[in-house]
Amino acid sequence: MNEIDVLQDVFGPDEAPPVRAHDRARAALLDRLSGPSPAARRRPRWALRITAAVATAAAASVGVVAVENLNTAAPSTTGRKTETPGVASRPLLPQLPYAKPAAAAEVLENAAFTVALKPWVKPRPDQFAYIERTQTFNDAKLDGQAPNAALVKGKTHETRFESWVRIDGGVHAERIDGGKVKVADNAQFSTQSYDELAGLTSPEKIDQYLATPHRSGWADPGMMILQEVLPPDVEAAVFRWYARKPGVKIDTNAVNLDGRPAVAVTLNVDGWSRDEFLFEPKTYQLIGVRSVVVKNHNNEALDGTLRYKKGDVLNLEIRNRAGIVDKLGDTP
Template identity: 40%
Template sequence: MDVDEIDVLREAFGPDEVPSQAAQNQARAALRQRMSSKEQRVTSRPMFRRRQFVLTAGIAVAAAAAVVTGVAVVATRGEDRGPAPKAQPVPSTPAKGVLPYLRPASAAEYLENAAWTAERRPWQDPRPDQFMYIETLQLRNKPAYEREHPNDAIRPELSENRKVQEWWSVDGQTRASYENGRLVVAKVGQGEYWTRVEWSTITAMTSPEKVPDAVRGPGSLGVDLDAFIGQYVVPPNVQAAIFRHLAQSPGMTLNPDAVNIDGRPAVGLGRTLKGYLSQELLFDKETYQFIGERLVAIKDHVTHGDLVSRRGDVFRQAIYAKLIIVDKPGDTQ
């Protein structure tokens, strides 16, 4: 810019106002602070590592909203804001939208992440006349072999994936399933009898302390929690309470190398039965969503001198494709 242009600007805007003495003192103090910060920066800047993890569509919005309210580090081109803030201790109750454990290392930590994920699932309380639709993909031996050997481990050369669809009314009075390709609907007392946990019992389990080891209540014979969450479509807060209850239960183990039916990486959390079987709940390794269950041998087992099972034998494996509320039997959306 030449002298003539500077003169034009001066005539247009006039001379700059002289800053007050207070403003000069404040600027001088800020400059000294900046100089002091630069001297310390080489040795005192904390190291930060960014962990990337995948969120499902249902919780991505909540996480994104929470990030806005969290601590933000802003980099402005051409400016140095001084040393990064010191790392703060993780609160006992995680901030909304922030996973409790970014690197879970135990069954209890995985289950807390699973509870956190469950709580963010969309939900609308069902009517008594609506139905729980449960669709599973089960790894099983072929029917002919299964009829002859119902308790055998799954044999890879004789196994198949089967889609199993069930509908249970919320009031527990009606069930439906496909038999030989035909949708069959039955009502309790009409030639068939069953016992289901009443909805009021389910919705009362809102905290780990309110979840018993075996679900009991009106209309219940007692259901193992490990099986319960795959047999009922429960509200998000109830599912979260069950996970937290299991996290506090003794004997929960972590199997980080569990593999899902379709090859997706999964983690297994469960208990040891009879000393050689692991009854595991399966969770997606990235999103922490509950996706299924399996029963697998964790060591060779011999009974009466005969080898009954080998380490790695799978006796049951089911993936829950859908656990949703629908209006009537036959609905899948």
């Protein structure tokens, strides 16, 4: 006994189909042999709705991937597609202007390109610009010695500063090393017009700004980036402004910053020291700045003669995070 016999024993023999069913089946078979009819080729409306829903979901997932790539993934330095077994390949986003920058101007253009990808909404006057930065100092015992100039390797500590500045300039506050938020007396601060800074969207406008006497303006665009929360197009303009300055170079040697590699763009200051902008080598986001002695130098000071040696680090400042927040004490 086979499976068909068992089924027949259990369910009994099937009734013969009616003549009309036989005719419909025969017509369908002939139609199938001759090709699908126009009606058969038309897809039912519910199938189109399902397809549209699937396409919408797929588009949403692609959008999420793109946003994650812009915010967290390293930009492509080759423009090639990734080849992962079992995973559909797709190009990495975004592709930097210079895959392997060989000059300071190219590094700075990569940095301008990266910063321009940041999302931005113009802040309200009652919101706050928040910045968290870390600055390196000599330990207390060394700080008490005179003269005191360069940072001493292995005998330093980091201090974490958080600041809140209301967009209208009416409130300034600070927190040090996670302590209490302290509102400062506004008389201690010179308030810079936020709208004025937000208008510096090109190197030419920055030149005009620096050439105009300001009671409270920034003389150093680099420090303006570190200590202000600026629109992305203004940060990009600052990088492009530095790219035009004579003597700007790229440091081809690896620069280690807290165990992280960095790319350095250097700018001569006074013949014996230079400032370095430190960028993350994959995304070209600004990590921080430091000042380095490039030539032995002695400098008279009130507490004695400061003797600088080539290679001394005079300042190291890292910008950890920044953003616009709603209330004093909030963080991004």
